Amino acid sequence: MNEGNSLRGPQPKVDLPRIMFGTLFIALMIVSCFWVVRPFVLGFAWASMIVIATWPLLTKLQEMMWGKRWLSVLVMMLLLILLFVIPISLVIVSLIDNSAPVLAWASSATSWQLPDLAWLNSIPLVGSKLYSTWHSLMNGGGSAIMAKVQPYIGQAVTWFIAQAAHVGSFMLHCTLMLLFSALLYSRGEHVALGIRHFAIRLAAQRGDAAVILAAQSIRAVALGVVVTALAQSVLGGIGLAICGISGATLLTVVMFICCLAQLGPLLVLVPAIIWLYWTGDTTWGTVLLVWSCVVGTMDGVLRPALIRLGADLPMILILSGVIGGLLAFGMIGLFIGPVVLAVSYRLISAWIHEAPEPDKDPEQVIQELEKL
Structure with a gap:
């Protein structure tokens, strides 16, 4: 027994205070760095x-x-x-x-x-x-x-x-x-290479895959959601201005937010059409009605084509990101909020799918647990 212990050699002594102070110093440096760059985040x-x-x-x-x-x-x-x-x-x-x-x-x-x-x-x-x-x-x-x-x-x-x-x-x-x-x-290539290198150092190949998935999610939100919302709101605003609706600029802003939140531009265009017919301007009301049909159906064609370039994401995720981002960061949160949730969703989804799917029959799982 003693011979086996001597072959293994003396066990290294763990210096717990050194580990604690080293971790505390690293944490302080990270917090300080974030505090310095906070205005630029x-x-x-x-x-x-x-x-x-x-x-x-x-x-x-x-x-x-x-x-x-x-x-x-x-x-x-x-x-x-x-x-x-x-x-x-x-x-x-x-x-x-x-x-x-x-x-x-x-x-x-x-x-x-x-x-x-x-x-x-x-x-x-x-x-x-x-x-x-x-x-x-x-x-x-x-x-x-x-x-x-x-x-x-x-x-x-x-x-x-x-x-x-x-x-x-x-x-x-x-x-x-x-x-x-x-x-x-x-310097995009060098920055991307540095981020991927850091991710590999942090989590090996899984970290590299996480960075690539994050980039796909950002592209999906930016192209499939923001670009579609901009196109619909701009075209809808042009239609409102041509038809003589007062406050077309303000209504365009509301339309853009509605499109970002996946509610569509018709929440603004339909009341404008009703108003034109109500005031007796049936000609421009009919023009805006036809234009609204074109603008309202754009997302069914444009958004899927753009999202396919990045990644498919649940619409409830985008809606939550738009509202939560607006509350958390103000106007800029309209763009940043959906991106943060989309990246987190893709990473968690990829991590979950690394494990096998559960058995489709819950009764069989319960029976196996009872046997154990």
């Missing part, structure tokens, strides 16, 4: 999402421009400014400029009274019955319900406009996004 995350989603476009531009990376980066930066930063900035500025009447409308008690709907009497056969039923509903407590709901709606509108009113913060994040995007475009 949102801008870098935004830039990373854009660069990952548009990287194939950069490579095609580089091929067209004689292999010059700096030329393709310059074109991409101009495209980001013209197609992304300027339109969103104009929308937010317009939203703030028109916030006073919106707040007054949302906070006014008279704006939330149920309409009389006297035009129901003009409907043949059933008009008078519909009118009397509607007024019975109003007298039975409909107006009281609207009076109770109105303050909460006013608070929600006030909070939303307050989020958009942080123009200085938004412009700072836009500037950081452009700066980080230029750096990532110019």
Whole structure:
């Protein structure tokens, strides 16, 4: 027995204080680093999402421009400014400029009274019955319900406009996004290689696969959700402006948020169509109706084609990411929230599918447990 112990040699002594202080020092360094870069985190995350989603476009531009990376980066930066930063900035500025009447409308008690709907009497056969039923509903407590709901709606509108009113913060994040995007475009391969190397050091091949899955999820959200929402809201806003709907810019913002949340643009377009017919403008009402049919069905064709380029994701995940991101990070959270949830979902899903699927018959599992 002693001979076996001597062959194995003396057991190394564990220096527990050294391990504890070393771990504490590493934790302090990590927290300090995050504290220093905290103002740049949102801008870098935004830039990373854009660069990952548009990287194939950069490579095609580089091929067209004689292999010059700096030329393709310059074109991409101009495209980001013209197609992304300027339109969103104009929308937010317009939203703030028109916030006073919106707040007054949302906070006014008279704006939330149920309409009389006297035009129901003009409907043949059933008009008078519909009118009397509607007024019975109003007298039975409909107006009281609207009076109770109105303050909460006013608070929600006030909070939303307050989020958009942080123009200085938004412009700072836009500037950081452009700066980080230029750096990532110019050194994208080296950054990707460094991240994959760190992931391999952290979790071997599984870490490398996790990084690739994360990139696919980001591309899926950016292409399949954000691009579709931008296309639908811009086309819908053009239709509203052409048909003479007042506040078309504000309605475009609402439409963009609805499209991001997977609710579709028809929540804004249908009331506009009803309003045009109500005011007697049947010509433009019919034009907007046809245009709305085109815009409303775009996501059925455009979104699946774009999502296939990245990864298929549950729509409830995108909805939760949009709402949660808006509450957590403000306007930028509309883009970052779905990405965070999508990446986490793909990684957890891949980790779960590494294990075999459970038996389809629960009774058989229970019987095996009883035998044990």
